[in-house]
Amino acid sequence: MRKLIFGMNLTLDGYIAAPGDDIGWSGGEGPDSSPSDELFQWWYEQMRASELTLYGRKLWEAMSSHWPTGDQRPNATQAEIEFARLWRDMPKVVFSSTIDQVDWNARLVTGDAVAEITRLKAEDGGPMDIAGATLAGAAMRAGLIDEYAVVTHPVLVGGGTPFFTALDTWVNLNLVERRTFPGGVVLTRYETRR
Numbered sequence: 001m002r003k004l005i006f007g008m009n010l011t012l013d014g015y016i017a018a019p020g021d022d023i024g025w026s027g028g029e030g031p032d033s034s035p036s037d038e039l040f041q042w043w044y045e046q047m048r049a050s051e052l053t054l055y056g057r058k059l060w061e062a063m064s065s066h067w068p069t070g071d072q073r074p075n076a077t078q079a080e081i082e083f084a085r086l087w088r089d090m091p092k093v094v095f096s097s098t099i100d101q102v103d104w105n106a107r108l109v110t111g112d113a114v115a116e117i118t119r120l121k122a123e124d125g126g127p128m129d130i131a132g133a134t135l136a137g138a139a140m141r142a143g144l145i146d147e148y149a150v151v152t153h154p155v156l157v158g159g160g161t162p163f164f165t166a167l168d169t170w171v172n173l174n175l176v177e178r179r180t181f182p183g184g185v186v187l188t189r190y191e192t193r194r
Contacts, residue, residue: 007149056132137165
């Protein structure tokens with residue numbers, strides 16, 4: 001059985017995006033800045049350790065608008081070049097009922113996301129990452145997430161898209177890692193108690 005991991009950058013008040021889908025706060029010291037090299041490397045290693053990434057439409061559109069050519073940008077760092085190449089080659093599943101095709105080693109699922117995620121989890125293989133608040137929320141409510149990687153940035157935005165969804169029952173977790181990155185960013189990883 002595969003492990004399903006939900007990890008994203010979020011604000012101290014629990015949002016993955018401020019109102020208007022603004023994620024400028026996630027870069028570091030100010031709007032439109034980049035994350036620290038150390039944090040960027042951590043995200044790269046997370047993706048490299050995963051066998052499959054599951055995307056909701058919004059995050060898919062954001063990632064696929066940047067990373068397919070991220071290694072060809074004149075100011076791309078070596079880390080960005082490596083990330084772009086890994087992202088392109090990584091198997092991906094995109095869940096959406098509003099788009100009709102995907103590229104970059106991805107396949108599209110337009111039907112029941114929870115049923116498909118359940119099927120993928122039951123397969124043999126390495127870990128899967130789930131990305132996107134709506135998709136992860138459905139998996140969370142269905143009890144499918146095995147690990148949460150919470151990368152908290154020291155900023156309050158007052159509203160937006162929450163990392164956690166409303167749940168019908170409690171989910172008990174075990175802390176498995178805590179790490180600090182430059183700029184006061186804190187990673188906490190939790191495994192779901194089964």
